[in-house]
Amino acid sequence: MPELPEVETYRRFLDEIILDQPITAFEVHDAHVLGTDEDTLRQRVVGQQVTATRRIGKNCFLELTDGTALVLHFGMTGDVGAYRDDHDMPRFTRVALHLASGLRIAFIDPRKFGRIRHTESVSHYQKAKKLGPDALDVTAAHLQHVLSAKKGLIKPLLLDQSITAGLGNWIVDEVLFQAKIHPERRGNTLTAKEFRTLQVAIQLVLSTAISHEATYRHFPASFLIHAREWDTSATPGTEQHRFCPRHPKVEIEKSYVGSRATYVCPRCQPAPDCIK
């Protein structure tokens, strides 16, 4: 479920096991997840070492000795794993990097929406893909500058990776709930104060999620995420959290905004006067 907190967790995991070891093989089990030609990829990677890991938004970069980089994007269901023997290879491993130490790094992705690419440099890739500033670095001034010029709905705007990189569907709902802003507000209707609140909420949600390694059920009770349907099924035995954390009698409402499932507290996040 890779949004920014998961990708950051994967990056930290990789950073601990992959650095400064020669890559001895690039094993492809399903070329569907390759965004760069397989032979090119193998040729550019085997024999090199990963010198550093980086992350922008939902993209994880493995920088190589020659300054180029592998880009990992995890789509909807991507994950990483490590193993040593073939028979321990995780289910749905699509690509495996073999290290000289014998450890193997698995790119796991059941639904194959993820991609592995090679790029000349991280900054080159950021520019080519028009990635905005990482959500952990974004300032209130940047948000105000860009969003106050937009007439679109705030939720789809926050999901736009060229405005700020790393916010996904549930994170945006959580951020807007924490900031007490309705997802159908228009970008150009937010006040300077609300942009500051938004930036603080982004920091709160992301740092909380990362500190729990993106394990949602460990998040504080003040978070809206517990009201999402899949959370109740993920925590059998736990009573359903259908109500607002701040208003025990107000039920969380589900709707679709920009054709994405959206959860809102109707009390905390008043709908704009003019819907539509």
Added chain:
DNA sequence: CGCTATGTTGATGT
């Protein structure tokens, strides 16, 4: 069986 799903991209329409 039918339905939903965390992301991204591209086509199409207004």
Added chain:
DNA sequence: GACATCAACATAGC
């Protein structure tokens, strides 16, 4: 150009 909508991608899990 700005904005909205929707299909497509491939598959699991309920």
